Amino acid sequence: MNIAWGITGAGYMLEESIVAIGELVNLGVNVTCFISRAGFEVLRMYGLLNMVRKHCPGGYLHEIFTDYDEGASSPHAARLALKIYRVLVISPASSNTIAKIANGISDTLVTNAFMNACKTGVKVLIVPSESSYKHVKSKTPISVNRALCISCTTKCPPSMKCPTGAFTLNNIDKLPGLKLTLCEGCRICVEACPYGAVSFGLIVNTRAREIDIENIKKIKSMDNVKVFKNPFKVIDFIKRYR
């Protein structure tokens, strides 16, 4: 069985989604990943890119396609139109992607894959990052607690040890600054800060907005589209669907 798996830039249930991809691969399913630009950045920040690469090492039907190499027209999304995949999963689906697909917008790799799947009757299984007014616990990538940071200035160990240049000292006030789009989630900075001012995985309570709930309702009413609470429920569905 061949499955296309779309990953968007949502931190909530991101790791669970990658674990679920691994479960499918272990079941002998061919999984191709279609990753939005934000999805790629967020995967990197959480240090999850290598886990995706392990599950999708390359070669036909085991590739990773991203918005970076697919340009504006998303040529590989046409595989959905060619019915090469039995199912398209989008997990996690950010509020942004949910809003786009609810309104027929196809301007990223993932939303183009969705459009092609719908036009040709390929089943789509979607896990929205936040799907109800109930608060969910989301984990942050690296963050700096300014109350604990004593501003070691030029001797700030996290900025000296950061291998990607994501953790730097601001030229003007010499306070630490984090460029998360450069961060690879290695967490060396967490260990390096002697004051415990740098953390990974702080819990933030988030919930869906009214507009997200409305968009999810619209998506639920579409032909061939099913919405799930988490990626493991998607796996249960696929096991029965095979």
Ligand SMILES: Cc1cc2nc3c(=O)[nH]c(=O)nc-3n(C[C@H](O)[C@H](O)[C@H](O)COP(=O)(O)O)c2cc1C
């Ligand atoms: C660390 C991090 C975590 C994020 N988590 C979420 C999330 O859980 N849900 C969400 O809707 N957006 C989240 N976002 C924002 C999306 O990445 C952003 O809206 C992006 O434009 C989505 O683009 P995409 O839908 O094309 O992937 C997060 C952003 C960052 C930097």
